[in-house]
Amino acid sequence: MSTYSSNGTLTHKSGTLRYTLHQTASETLLKGGIQAAVVCPDGVDPNEWIAVHTIDFYNDIIMIYNSVKEECTVYSCPVMSAGKVYEFLWTDKYKYRKPTRLPAHTYIEYLVSWVLGLLQDDSLFPTEPNVPFPRDYLDKVKNIFRRILRVYEHIYYSHISLLRHLSLLDQFQFSLCHFIFFADQFDLVTSQNFRPLQDFLNQFAPNLRCFWNSKNPHF
Template identity: 40%
Template sequence: MTLVLGFIEFLNKEKTFKPKKKFSPGTLRYSLHKQAEASLTSGIKLSEAVKLPFNENLDDWIAVHVVDFFNRTNLIYGVVTSYCVPESCPTMSGGTKYEYFWADGKHYRKPTALPAPKYISLLMDWVEDQINDDTVFPTTTDIPFPKNFQNRCKKILARLFRVFVHVYIHHYDKLVETGAEPHVNACYKHFYYFVREFDLVREQEFEPLEELTKRICKD
């Protein structure tokens, strides 16, 4: 409980890599965001806190969490961004076994190897463009979600997970040095339980952090 409260405070006060995306007060998303945040500090297990509230729409619940995880991943990368430079991180990797290539169908039509900071910057811009697009993430209930909404969210969440992989494997020492490690662990647990609850990230994607997941995702 104390750790989760500290995690919320950490989220609210620290500087993000990119500007935070906020919900407008009085909207359904704002209400769901507050409900989700309250569940984190209620003392219930994270594996229970992520479950869809009674009578709520799944797409709305997923939308709120995608935006939250975008903000939190931004924050986490913001902790290490001054240490993640092309010279130290010439590839977007998770150790020697895993390397990620960037493709967005526009500027990078084929999967392309990039330095980690360039990859992550493009990734955050790509996610931000989608969550700011009312046709993808509608801001009012009179605009329907697109039919491929959950598939789009699956791709967003899988790519955000890669930031966890890179930060944990290549910048773990900085997380410890700055005191951010327990907060990042809390964020990762929340992310993990949420995407597993709704089958939003393929199990194979978790292989780079398999040991970490076994260690901290126990409840």
């Protein structure tokens, strides 16, 4: 079980398996680096490992976006995009059944609310011991990762200067690298979704499958 915090993030409950896995992942990240940290430990259910990281990446993107959201206005970011080539349209089950163009800040608000609802759904992310994950678990997690990636991509193209000014660029790049390596490790994001980050991949992750597939879509 995770606890909702006032800043919009989720906290793993102390004493639970996910809290322990979160601690393990954090320690490995500090001591062994990103590539070691994304590997699921022996004896751990990969679905649990993915669940912990889904929550952690949600927290990361909340904290990063909170740093730039005052600059992300309807005037500066009238559409949710990654540069001039890639635009993202919003759909959901309730208000926007057809793909709809929204200002970036509105899109991200809907996205955050949508992800939070899924993360707090015990039928998707079971919190009781020995309760199995649903059959469509990975499909839904992939959708979460795909949409979280869009926030990273929007920030990369539209708010990188502010992050640099706030001395948060290194933190952003580290978080994005961690996200990319984890998504690549478990095939959670397609190469097509990574195309807006071609330059970033070229610089920081040239050997990953997602990099080569994004360069060569027929690879």
